[in-house]
Amino acid sequence: MKKTEKSRFSLYFLFSMIFIYSILFFINNSLFISSFNFLIKILMQIYWVFILVFVLMGFSNYFLTSGRIKEFLSKKPGKRSWFFSVLFGILSMGPIYMWYPFLADLKEKGMRDGLIACFLYNRAVKIPLLPLMFFYFGIKYVFILSFVMIFASIIQGFILEKIVGDKK
Amino acid sequence: MNKIFKNSFKKALVDILKSLPMIFGVVFLISLANSIIPKEFYLKIFQNNFLIDSFIGSFIGSISFGTPMTSYILGGELLSQGVSLIAVTAFLVSWVTVGLIQFPAEAVMLGKKFAITRNLLSFIFAIIVAILTVLIWSIF
Numbered sequence: 001m002k003k004t005e006k007s008r009f010s011l012y013f014l015f016s017m018i019f020i021y022s023i024l025f026f027i028n029n030s031l032f033i034s035s036f037n038f039l040i041k042i043l044m045q046i047y048w049v050f051i052l053v054f055v056l057m058g059f060s061n062y063f064l065t066s067g068r069i070k071e072f073l074s075k076k077p078g079k080r081s082w083f084f085s086v087l088f089g090i091l092s093m094g095p096i097y098m099w100y101p102f103l104a105d106l107k108e109k110g111m112r113d114g115l116i117a118c119f120l121y122n123r124a125v126k127i128p129l130l131p132l133m134f135f136y137f138g139i140k141y142v143f144i145l146s147f148v149m150i151f152a153s154i155i156q157g158f159i160l161e162k163i164v165g166d167k168k
Numbered sequence: 169m170n171k172i173f174k175n176s177f178k179k180a181l182v183d184i185l186k187s188l189p190m191i192f193g194v195v196f197l198i199s200l201a202n203s204i205i206p207k208e209f210y211l212k213i214f215q216n217n218f219l220i221d222s223f224i225g226s227f228i229g230s231i232s233f234g235t236p237m238t239s240y241i242l243g244g245e246l247l248s249q250g251v252s253l254i255a256v257t258a259f260l261v262s263w264v265t266v267g268l269i270q271f272p273a274e275a276v277m278l279g280k281k282f283a284i285t286r287n288l289l290s291f292i293f294a295i296i297v298a299i300l301t302v303l304i305w306s307i308f
Contacts, residue, residue, distance in 0.1 A: 010190040017196035024200075031203055039199035046241065053237070054180050062176035093183075100270075100277035107278065116278060117286050121293075124264035129236055136244030140308065145257065145301045152297050156289050163285050 049132045056128030060093050082157070085115040086150055089122025099123075113164050114157030121153035187235045194238045198245050214255045218299060225255035226294040229262030230287075239263040254302045262294035 024032040092099060103116050125146045133142045214221045229239070243256045266287050267274060275283040 007186060007189075010187075010193065014189040014193040014196070017193050017200075020200070021196065031200075035199045035203040038202050039195055042195050042199065042241070042245075050184065054177075054184050057180035057183060058177035061179050062173055100273055104277040113278075113282055116282070117289075120286065121265055121290065124236070124261060126236055129240065132237060132240050136240050136247070141253075141301070141305055144304050144308070145261075145297070148297050148301045148304065149261065152293050152300075156286075156293050160282075160285050160289055163289075164279075164281055 046132065046135065049135055052131045053128050056131075057093060060091065060128055081112075081115055082118060082154055085118040085157070086122050086153060089119040089153070090125045090127060090150075092119070092123055093126075093128070112161065114161035117160045118153045118157035121156055122150065125149055187237060190235065191238055191241065194242060198242065202245070202249075214251050216252060218252075218254050218302075219295075221252050221255035222258040222295040222298045225251075225258030225298065226262040226266075226291055229259040229294065230266040230268055230291055232259075232263055236260075236264050253305070254298045257301050258294045258298035261297050262291060265290035265294060 021032060021036070024035070099120075103111070103119065107113070107116060130142060137145075214224060232239070232242075239260050243260045246259070247253065247256050268287070271283055271287060274286075
């Protein structure tokens with residue numbers, strides 16, 4: 001799905017929900033009120049997290065550019081490259097499809113498939129979004145999940161290389 | 169330098185604003201579902217079997233899409249509805265690591281074999297990661 005299609009879909013989705021709520025307001029007012037109250041409750045609980053996420057995303061955009069990542073991943077072979085794949089996977093921002101051309105370019109320059117898989121897997125561990133995760137799941141859980149995922153990303157990278165048969 | 173700094177925050181704001189329609193849409197949907205669907209429904213789907221629950225969680229996360237923010241909100245609410253932590257963890261992990269929607273783009277850019285293998289492995293790993301995480305979490 002292209003970026004514009006995705007944005008359009010998001011808007012259609014939101015408008016559909018508003019439309020459903022509007023109908024509910026007239027045909028089932030009690031259901032509308034209970035749903036709307038719950039909606040306000042969720043929004044009141046999470047609004048401050050978005051402010052924090054915005055600040056962290058801003059700093060992340062400032063300090064980390066795709067150019068800087070490219071410089072590291074294409075020049076550091078061996079065990080250190082796994083470390084940088086994990087690190088830059090975690091620090092990378094934006095939608096996943098924005099990173100495909102960048103990774104395809106690195107692949108052409110000799111980056112191993114396992115490292116690409118490792119990079120993509122670690123995009124699931126997002127530092128700017130940690131406040132939201134802490135809020136819902138607790139600090140202990142988030143740290144354990146992050147460490148297990150980092151470990152899993154490296155294992156997955158090795159297995160993928162065995163299957164795809166890429167040993168550059 | 170000042171301009172780059174400003175642009176970084178401008179980009180962050182644009183990214184958040186772009187994700188808001190989907191997030192609001194999901195919050196609307198969750199609120200409605202919360203009022204309509206009884207808690208017993210979730211408890212019927214997820215049977216407190218760690219393998220089946222993680223498989224179902226991973227499957228639902230794989231076919232869903234959106235920003236990770238959306239998955240956290242959805243996962244958090246599922247948890248409060250009584251869904252097991254293993255299922256929710258598998259759901260969260262597969263939401264981000266399995267990209268069925270982005271699969272065509274990934275296959276074209278990084279190779280079909282790579283994309284198929286990576287997505288299949290990510291699905292399986294979502295189950296393994298969920299079980300391991302909850303196991304460690306319950307020990308500490």
